[in-house]
Amino acid sequence: MGDEVVLLDFWPSVFGMRVRIALAEKGIEYEYKDDNLRNKSDLLLKMNPVHKKVPVLIHNGKPVCESLIIVQYIDEVWKDKSPLLPSDPHQRAHARFWADFVDQKVYAVGRKLWETKREEQEAANKDFLETFKTLETELGEKPYFGGETFGFVDISLITFYSRFYLYERFGKLSMEAEFPKIVAWAKRCLQKESVANTLPDQKKIYEFHMKWFGLE
Amino acid sequence: MEEKVKLLGCWTSGYSYRVIWALKLKGVEYDYIEEDLRNKSDMLLQFNPVHKKIPVLVHGGKPIAESLVILEYIEETWPESPLLPKDSYERALARFWIKFGDDKGRTLSVLFFQAPEEKPDENAIKEVVEFLKILEEKALGDKKYFGGNNIGLVDIAYGWLCHWLRALEDMRGVKVLEPSTLPRLHAWVENFEQIPVIQENLPDYTKWLAHLKSRRN
Secondary structure, three states, X not given: OOOOEEEEEOOOOXXXXXXXXXXXXXXXXXXXXXXXXXXXXXXXXXXXXXXXXXXXXXXXOEEEEOHHHHHHHHHHHXXXXXXXXXXXXXXXXXXXXXXXXXXXXXXXXXXXXXXXXXXXXXXXXHHHHHHHHHHHHHHOOOOEOOEOOOOHHHHHHHHHHXXXXXXXXXXXXXXXXXXXXXHHHHHHHOOOHHHHOOOOOHHHHHHHHHHHOOOX | OOOOEEEEEOOOOHHHHHXXXXXXXXXXXXXXXXXXXXXXXXXXXXXXXXXXXXXXXXXXXXXEEOHHXXXXXXXXXXXXXXXXXXXXXXXXXXXXXXXXXXXXXXHHHHHHOOOOOOXXXXXXXXXXXXXXXXXXXXXXXXXOEOOEOOOOHHHHHOHHHOHHHHHHHHHHOOOOOOOOOOXXXXXXXXXXXXXXXXXXXXXXXXXXXXXXXXXXX
């Protein structure tokens, strides 16, 4: 077909992982380039001058930035296989709403667990627990957030599973005990090749963060 | 038969106006319900239990929340008078610029919600001007509108640069969007405000300014 697809990413990025999963779901061949965010490549600076962040998908030389925008782009361009968003507009809106919720909350409440000062730890824990409680309620008894099939919301959230060990250590909590449905959902998602082949091991992510943020 | 459309909004919210503009540009009939944000209705709490915020669009009894999610829904449900490009790459670019504004908007509000007696934060002003420069150079360029020759969702998303930014400038005694430094963006504001649907659907400026001032005291 002559499509040239390049992904600029950084292996521990939860946002980059979303794109890797979407590309795998669609069976798209691409070149992966790992960019260390403390030593950004010229290519990254050229392809995402506004934010200088990963992931960036470069399709036939043209860059697409912001992970959920990239996932939607992939879904629209490679529309003949494994749809990631539902076709019904109301269900699509529902999916966008929850993916937006994940974006607004999950990254921030997770980070606060290890960034916050001792006195604020309780508040940070509370926010974290509330956020995941909301997600667990939304998931309910469904196999996936989208219903019967793995989709947009699942992709937006599953990458954070790689940080669960990190959350447990800093939040002094058990994700399985607090959010059994979420953990069961995550393990279900991991049955999919696209997810299993993308998500780094939780311990590896934990060690990376300890070094990167000097938390040791 | 067309299903009923309801919009829960608030005259003080720029997010609310985005939805009004999109609905009116597409000629969609709807019932508007003004919410008092200090005394939220049961209906609002029922339709948006997660965030408890306006705007909420209700179509055929089913609610949709978050202004950008609503805009995409409106675009898909009423495809006449399209507000997003057909080309996937151009759509991705439109979404990128919309997100850019919304993400920055949260940090920009710091400048304007400082206490009245505090001198305007110089760093915050610098950041606002930087943001506007990027918008002008990279998002707008030499186009009449962000959407090209006709307005689109990006223009609607940046509608707050009109009334809302002007009011904040007046309140803080600070000018960030000037024709001398940002000629193309300044021209965009004037062009955008002259579009009939926009002109007819803006809050009264004096009332709006008074409201903003009272909120800060």
